[in-house]
Amino acid sequence: xxxxxxxxxxxxxxxxxxxxxxxxxxxxxxxxxxxxxxxxxxxxxxxxxxxxxxxxxxxxxxxxxxxxxxxxxxxxxxxxxxxxxxxxxxxxxxxxxxxxxxxxxxxxxxxxxxxxxxxxxxxxxxxxxxxxxxxxxxxxxxxxxxxxxxxxxxxxxxxxxxxxxxxxxxxxxxxxxxxxxxxxxxxxxxxxxxxxxxxxxxxxxxxxxxxxxxxxxxxxxxxxxxxxxxxxxxxxxxxxxxxxxxxxxxxxxxxxxxxxxxxxxxxxxxxxxxxxxxxxxxxxxxxxxxxxxxxxxxxxxxxxxxxxxxxxxxxxxxxxxxxxxxxxxxxxxxxxxxxxxxxxxxxxxxxxxxxxxxxxxxxxxxxxxxxxxxxxxxxxxxxxxxxxxxxxxxxxxxxxxxxxxxxxxxxxxxxxxxxxxxxxxxxxxxxxxxxxxxxxxxxxxxxxxxxxxxxxxxxxxxxxxxxxxxxxxxxxxxxxxxxxxxxxxxxxxxxxxxxxxxxxxxxxxxxxxxxxxxxxxxxxxxxxxxxxxxxxxxxxxxxxxxxxxxxxxxxxxxxxxxxxxxxxxxxxxxxxxxxxxxxxxxxxxxxxxxxxxxxxxxxxxxxxxxxxxxxxxxxxxxxxxxxxxxxxxxxxxxxxxxxxxxxxxxxxxxxxxxxxxxxxxxxxxxxxxxxxxxxxxxxxxxxxxxxxxxxxxxxxxxxxxxxxxxxxxxxxxxxxxxxxxxxxxxxxxxxxxxxxxxxxxxxxxxxxxxxxxxxxxxxxxxxxxxxxxxxxxxxxxxxxxxxxxxxxxxxxxxxxxxxxxxxxxxxxxxxxxxxxxxxxxxxxxxxxxxxxxxxxxxxxxxxxxxxxxxxxxxxxxxxxxxxxxxxxxxxxxxxxxxxxxxxxxxxxxxxxxxxxxxxxxxxxxxxxxxxxxxxxxxxxxxxxxxxxxxxxxxxxxxxxxxxxxx
Numbered sequence: 001x002x003x004x005x006x007x008x009x010x011x012x013x014x015x016x017x018x019x020x021x022x023x024x025x026x027x028x029x030x031x032x033x034x035x036x037x038x039x040x041x042x043x044x045x046x047x048x049x050x051x052x053x054x055x056x057x058x059x060x061x062x063x064x065x066x067x068x069x070x071x072x073x074x075x076x077x078x079x080x081x082x083x084x085x086x087x088x089x090x091x092x093x094x095x096x097x098x099x100x101x102x103x104x105x106x107x108x109x110x111x112x113x114x115x116x117x118x119x120x121x122x123x124x125x126x127x128x129x130x131x132x133x134x135x136x137x138x139x140x141x142x143x144x145x146x147x148x149x150x151x152x153x154x155x156x157x158x159x160x161x162x163x164x165x166x167x168x169x170x171x172x173x174x175x176x177x178x179x180x181x182x183x184x185x186x187x188x189x190x191x192x193x194x195x196x197x198x199x200x201x202x203x204x205x206x207x208x209x210x211x212x213x214x215x216x217x218x219x220x221x222x223x224x225x226x227x228x229x230x231x232x233x234x235x236x237x238x239x240x241x242x243x244x245x246x247x248x249x250x251x252x253x254x255x256x257x258x259x260x261x262x263x264x265x266x267x268x269x270x271x272x273x274x275x276x277x278x279x280x281x282x283x284x285x286x287x288x289x290x291x292x293x294x295x296x297x298x299x300x301x302x303x304x305x306x307x308x309x310x311x312x313x314x315x316x317x318x319x320x321x322x323x324x325x326x327x328x329x330x331x332x333x334x335x336x337x338x339x340x341x342x343x344x345x346x347x348x349x350x351x352x353x354x355x356x357x358x359x360x361x362x363x364x365x366x367x368x369x370x371x372x373x374x375x376x377x378x379x380x381x382x383x384x385x386x387x388x389x390x391x392x393x394x395x396x397x398x399x400x401x402x403x404x405x406x407x408x409x410x411x412x413x414x415x416x417x418x419x420x421x422x423x424x425x426x427x428x429x430x431x432x433x434x435x436x437x438x439x440x441x442x443x444x445x446x447x448x449x450x451x452x453x454x455x456x457x458x459x460x461x462x463x464x465x466x467x468x469x470x471x472x473x474x475x476x477x478x479x480x481x482x483x484x485x486x487x488x489x490x491x492x493x494x495x496x497x498x499x500x501x502x503x504x505x506x507x508x509x510x511x512x513x514x515x516x517x518x519x520x521x522x523x524x525x526x527x528x529x530x531x532x533x534x535x536x537x538x539x540x541x542x543x544x545x546x547x548x549x550x551x552x553x554x555x556x557x558x559x560x561x562x563x564x565x566x567x568x569x570x571x572x573x574x575x576x577x578x579x580x581x582x583x584x585x586x587x588x589x590x591x592x593x594x595x596x597x598x599x600x601x602x603x604x605x606x607x608x609x610x611x612x613x614x615x616x617x618x619x620x621x622x623x624x625x626x627x628x629x630x631x632x633x634x635x636x637x638x639x640x641x642x643x644x645x646x647x648x649x650x651x652x653x654x655x656x657x658x659x660x661x662x663x664x665x666x667x668x669x670x671x672x673x674x675x676x677x678x679x680x681x682x683x684x685x686x687x688x689x690x691x692x693x694x695x696x697x698x699x700x701x702x703x704x705x706x707x708x709x710x711x712x713x714x715x716x717x718x719x720x721x722x723x724x725x726x727x728x729x730x731x732x733x734x735x736x737x738x739x740x741x742x743x744x745x746x747x748x749x750x751x752x753x754x755x756x757x758x759x760x761x762x763x764x765x766x767x768x769x770x771x772x773x774x775x776x777x778x779x780x781x782x783x784x785x786x787x788x789x790x791x792x793x794x795x796x797x798x799x800x801x802x803x804x805x806x807x808x809x810x811x812x813x814x815x816x817x818x819x820x821x822x823x824x825x826x827x828x829x830x831x832x833x834x835x836x837x838x839x840x841x842x843x844x845x846x847x848x849x850x851x852x853x854x855x856x857x858x859x860x861x862x863x864x865x866x867x868x869x870x871x872x873x874x875x876x877x878x879x880x881x882x883x884x885x886x887x888x889x890x891x892x893x894x895x896x897x898x899x900x901x902x903x904x905x906x907x908x909x910x911x912x913x914x915x916x917x918x919x920x921x922x923x924x925x926x927x928x929x930x931x932x933x934x935x936x937x938x939x940x941x942x943x944x945x946x947x948x949x950x
Contacts, residue, residue, distance in 0.1 A: 062094035066107060073114060081114050088114070105134035109147055116154050119337060124154045145174045149187055156190070159341040159378025161198045165191065182223075185214035189227050196234060197342065199381035199414075201431070202422045202543070205234045209540060222263070225254035229267060236274060237382070238422070239430035243536070245274045262303070265294035269307050276314060285314050302343070305334035309347055316354060325354045342383065345374035349387050356394060365394050385414040389438055396441070401449050408442045412468075419472075424543035432472060439469035440583050447588055450599065459599040460563040463590045466581045467560035470655070471690035489548050493541065500538045560693045567594045569696040570651075575949070576644060577692055579653040580637070582608055587655075591641045592692075593648075600640040605656060611636050612657040619665055620892050625935045626677035630667045638669040638680075645669075649685040649918070649949065653692060662891055663688070664925060665941035679929065679937065685922045687949045690877070698885040698948050708803045708850035711780040711911075716769035716808035717762060718789040718826035718837065724761060726786055727832050764900035765808035768857065771904040772806065775911040787830040794825060794839050800850045805884070808857040808903070811875070812838075821875065823856065841878050849883035853917050856889050857903050876946050886917055886947035898939035902928050918949040 069087030072080040088111050095103040112128035115121070128151045135143040152167035168191045175183040192207030208231045215224040232247030248271045255263040272287030288311045295303040312327030328351045335344040352367030368391045375383035388407045395404035415435045422428040443462045450458035561569065571577060571594040579590045580602075587602040602608065611633045618627040637658065638645070652663055664681035671678060680686065689695060719726055766785060773781050782802070784793045789809065799805060810824040822844070827837040856875060879887045888906075905927050909920035921943065928940040 058094045058098050059100065062091045062098070062100070062103065065091035065094065066103070066110075069110070073110070081118055085111065085114055101134050102138055102140070105131045105138065105140065105143060105147075108134065109143075109150065112147075112150055112154070116150070116157065121154050121158050125151065128154065141174055141178060142180075145171045145178070145180070145183055145187075148174070149183075149190065152190060152194075156194055156197065159197075159374075159380070161194045161379045164194045168194065181214050182218045182220055185211045185218065185220065185223060185227075188214070189223070189230065192230060196230070196237070198379050199418055200421050201234045201237055202424065202427070205231065205427075205540075208234065221254055221258055222260060225251045225258075225260075225263065225267075228254070229270065232270065235427075236270075236277070237431075238427045239434040240427065241274050241278055245271065248274065261294055261298050262300055265291045265298070265300060266303050266306075268294070269303070269310065272307075273310060276310065276317075281314050281317055285311065288314065301334055301337075305331040305343065305347075308334070309343075309350060313350060316350070316357065321354050321358055325351065328354065341374040341378040342380060345371045345378070345380070345383055345387070348374070349383075349390065352390060356390070361394050361398055365391065368394070381414050381418060385411045385418075385435075385438070388414075389441065392441060392445070396445055396448070401445055401452070404441075405445050405449065408438065408445060411438050412442055412465075416468075424539055426539055427543075436469060439465060440581070443469070443581055443588065444583055444585065447599065447601065451601075459590065460597055462581075462588065462599070463566075463579060463592065463597065464560065464562050466579055466588075466590070466653075467566075467691055467693050469581075470653070471694055472560070489545055493545055493548065497538075497541055497545065500534060500541060503534055558693070558697060560691065561696055563592070563597060565696070566592060566692045569699070570692050572950075574649050575651055576648040577651045577653070578641065579692065580655045580658055582656040582658070589637070589641060591644050593644075598641070598644060602640070603636060608636055609657040612661055615666075616660055619662070619937050619941065622895070622936055622938045624938070626667075630665065630677065630937075633661070634667040634669045634680075638666065642669040645684065647683045649687070650680075651687050651689055651692070651695075651949070653689050660891060662937070662941040662944055664922070664944070665937035679941075681922050681925055685918050685949070686944070687918050688944050688946050690946075694880075695948060698880065699950075702885050702948075705850070707852070708801055710782075710801045710803070711776045712773065712804045712806065713782040713784065713799060713802040714769045714773055714806045714808065715784045715789040715793060715825065716806075717766040717785045718809050718824065719787055719828045720761060720810070720824065720826075720837075722828065722832075724828075727828060762809065762896050764896040765857070768808050768900035768903050769806075771900075772907045775907055787826050787828065790826045790829070791836055791839055791843075794823075795843060795847065797848070800848055800883075803850070803852045804855070805849065805851045805853070806855045806857060806903075811856060811890070823875070841875065844875060844878035845881050847879075847882035849879070851884040852886070854879045854884040854887045855903070855906075856887065857894075857899055880947060884947075886945060886949070888917070888921065888943055888945050890942040891944065892938075892942050894942050895939055898928065898934050899943075901931075901934070902940055902943065916949065918945045921945050 065087045069084040069091060072084035072087065088107050092104060092107045092111070095101075095107060108127040108131035112124045112126075112131060115124035115127060128147055132144065132147045132151065135147055148167045148171035152164045152171065155161075155164035155167065168187050172184065172187045172191065175187055188207050188211035192204040192211065195201075195207065196204035208227050212224065212227045212231070215227055228247050229251040232244045232251065235241075235247065236244035248267055252264065252267045252271065255267055268287050268291035272284045272291065275281075275287060276284035288307050292304065292307045292311065294300075295307060308327050308331035312324045312331070314324075315321075315327065316324035328347060332344075332347050332351070335347045348367050348371035352364045352371065354364075355361075355367065356364035368387050372384065372387045372391070375387060388411045392404040392407035392411065395401075395407065415432075415438055419428060419432060422431055443465050446458045446462035446465065449456070450462065566577065571592065573594060575594075577590070577592040579592070581588045582602075582605040584605060586604055587608060589600045589602055591598045591600070611629070615629040615633045618624050618629045650663065654661065663686050664679060666680050668678040668680055668683065721727075769783060769785055773783050782798070784790070793799075794807075807823055812822055812824060822838055822840040825837040825839060827834060829835050856879075876887050876889055902924055905924035906920055909915045909923045910917060913920070913923075915923060925940045925943070928934045929937075934940060
């Protein structure tokens with residue numbers, strides 16, 4: 001055969017993404033298994049001319065047939081593909097006559113590709129295996145890698161991931177030996193695909209990130225777009241919607257630039273999926289409709305099936321069940337026409353959901369049970385878990401509790417296994433948030449069984465499941481807090497980490513310089529994009545450090561405690577654990593002492609959320625000493641357990657909206673009619689916990705630790721403004737110096753803007769500091785006020801000398817960008833020069849404290865990003881990781897003067913009376929409440945102690 005060239009074609013697959021209980025098909029542009037097929041460059045002839053003419057040269061006739069087959073193949077319609085097969089088979093017969101094995105290999109390869117595109121995967125394999133045998137006989141290494149890749153694609157389509165991996169790994173080895181960077185990128189991408197389809201997103205991400213720079217290095221724009229899209233898929237699967245959207249948009253731009261309508265249509269589908277998961281149904285529908293129009297225009301039947309499925313889901317979400325069913329049933333025959341288990345499984349699952357929503361439970365169950373084996377055969381654990389969850393939901397609603405329990409146990413085992421495969425803490429947390437419904441159903445089933453069989457211990461298992469469902473990342477962070485996971489890893493990784501930190505600092509300098517002068521929105525956006533990319537690299541590197549650290553590998557993954565372990569390791573005679581779990585149909589409360597457990601069914605989540613919202617509105621009003629909302633919330637969440645409260649210490653593990661409730665201010669339940677307001681703290685010391693299991697690990701980590709040598713350090717009354725009187729007479733500095741010196745000023749401004757904070761001087765914090773420090777000998781304390789209430793002081797090793805660390809300043813909660821949350825310290829030094837005064841969340845994680853108590857006497861320091869399964873991710877866990885087993889924080893913006901009085905009394909109770917922190921805080925709050933000026937809970941109830949109470 002004459003003059004050959006190699007071109008890359010694409011092999012589409014399906015990625016299934018769970019939204020609620022419905023499975024969306026992420027249109028195949030992202031899940032690329034790519035293949036290479038050799039083709040010729042000759043002029044086509046008419047088939048009648050070929051078959052009727054007795055050409056003496058069979059080789060020429062074969063090439064003409066091959067050429068015509070290739071021309072028909074490139075038309076891409078189902079009819080032209082079938083005609084192409086006829087020509088290729090004719091060419092193959094002629095090549096055999098003349099003994100041209102090389103051309104036979106090429107023709108078998110192309111036939112394999114066509115049969116695969118038609119969904120006839122077994123025929124595809126027959127041809128590709130013939131091609132592979134011939135290429136190996138001929139020593140054609142390049143052709144061998146092409147065919148290995150194509151065979152891997154087919155096994156991937158057939159849902160046989162291990163076989164697919166075997167062939168891709170063989171191809172990868174050969175491509176690396178040949179120095180074929182473009183081919184290596186394709187195969188790395190394909191391997192990532194297999195891992196993603198098999199439910200191993202971390203491995204998938206690793207391979208996609210190896211593929212992407214190779215794509216960029218060889219200038220492969222279409223390939224770069226595919227891999228960007230695949231990375232977007234991983235993030236969407238792990239609950240990182242914004243990151244997914246960013247990658248899909250980059251991908252869309254590339255496809256529009258190269259005018260690839262097919263790829264563009266599928267990327268539009270994927271963007272629609274992100275909006276769907278974000279609850280923006282109309283935006284999702286708009287993108288799906290744009291995608292569908294393009295797909296129909298270019299005749300992309302499989303892509304059409306995907307998008308029809310997704311439009312059906314939107315209508316199901318909108319409550320239009322018949323419309324949803326119409327779209328699902330339009331896509332079903334398209335999915336059935338190809339041998340792709342995943343797309344068909346998703347579609348069957350979704351039809352089942354329509355029937356479930358229509359209360360046709362048996363029909364729903366039938367469709368779920370058709371879907372399940374397809375997922376299992378394809379090795380897709382995520383789809384299997386989702387469908388088993390749906391089956392369990394039906395069984396529960398039909399009263400078949402034991403059958404449902406069997407299914408949901410398998411689901412939880414899958415989730416726990418999948419979770420451990422994700423190295424990145426951030427991605428592990430976001431993934432866990434996406435599967436919380438599974439744990440809620442498990443808890444509900446156990447508690448319904450407990451109602452039927454109260455002596456079988458189902459309530460204890462439900463409590464243990466509640467512990468498994470919450471604060472797991474925190475548990476793991478605390479477990480590694482005293483381990484240097486960087487010890488023993490490759491020096492180059494440490495160097496890369498340091499380099500990335502320096503690059504991030506440099507970007508902050510550039511940002512400040514930009515904002516100090518004239519700039520455009522486009523310049524700022526470009527800088528923001530660069531920062532996001534660097535932050536992502538930084539997260540990936542941290543995950544790699546964990547993966548290669550011998551110290552991290554040696555750590556045993558901490559397991560949440562059972563009932564017996566909670567009773568033995570956490571509770572004492574005087575403490576009652578109240579653990580809440582809020583559910584869609586009903587909520588639960590477990591009351592646990594060191595000897596027994598009692599459980600209660602509470603109203604559904606929505607009812608409790610409404611009561612909390614009203615309570616928060618009223619309790620943060622300075623003039624309200626008492627309101628009906630305090631009684632109403634008490635009735636909902638405490639009345640059932642009132643008889644058990646007595647005068648015990650209450651260790652409260654909240655859930656959902658209850659995390660924003662200061663239980664100290666809730667009215668005592670079941671008071672006699674016409675009784676005055678009696679806040680719960682009158683009879684109870686109250687501690688809040690992320691989970692009961694965290695207390696055990698905090699105790700274990702601090703059991704052998706040597707106590708710090710000094711008592712108290714206070715950072716208070718920082719300098720925030722250039723107009724502050726403490727800066728009067730200081731020499732002003734030039735604008736460029738301002739820009740260079742305060743690396744975090746922009747982050748500070750952005751965080752403040754998002755948090756609605758005005759950095760005014762907190763005059764009473766000076767008085768607060770002086771009154772507290774007066775309780776401690778000068779040799780045992782340190783006062784850092786004015787310019788020394790600085791980030792330099794906060795991050796110095798000197799802080800590790802003190803048992804108590806007190807911050808009296810502004811705090812910032814940033815729920816949009818949690819990494820920007822933190823504490824604001826002095827923004828100027830004693831010479832009037834601006835300085836970095838923002839102690840961010842990651843700065844706190846890097847502190848090394850020996851403190852027994854950290855007090856954040858600032859606004860909203862107990863809040864953070866609310867993450868399902870983790871709770872409020874913010875400063876509390878950062879200071880616990882840094883070394884303090886207990887932290888006092890606030891739940892709203894506090895009054896400066898009242899807080900000063902409260903803190904003075906709090907420290908008096910600890911340092912003069914000898915009370916432990918939890919008891920001292922309660923005593924101080926009662927004393928302030930009884931002060932005429934501060935009767936309203938707004939003044940005293942914001943502060944809560946989190947962590948250890950002993």
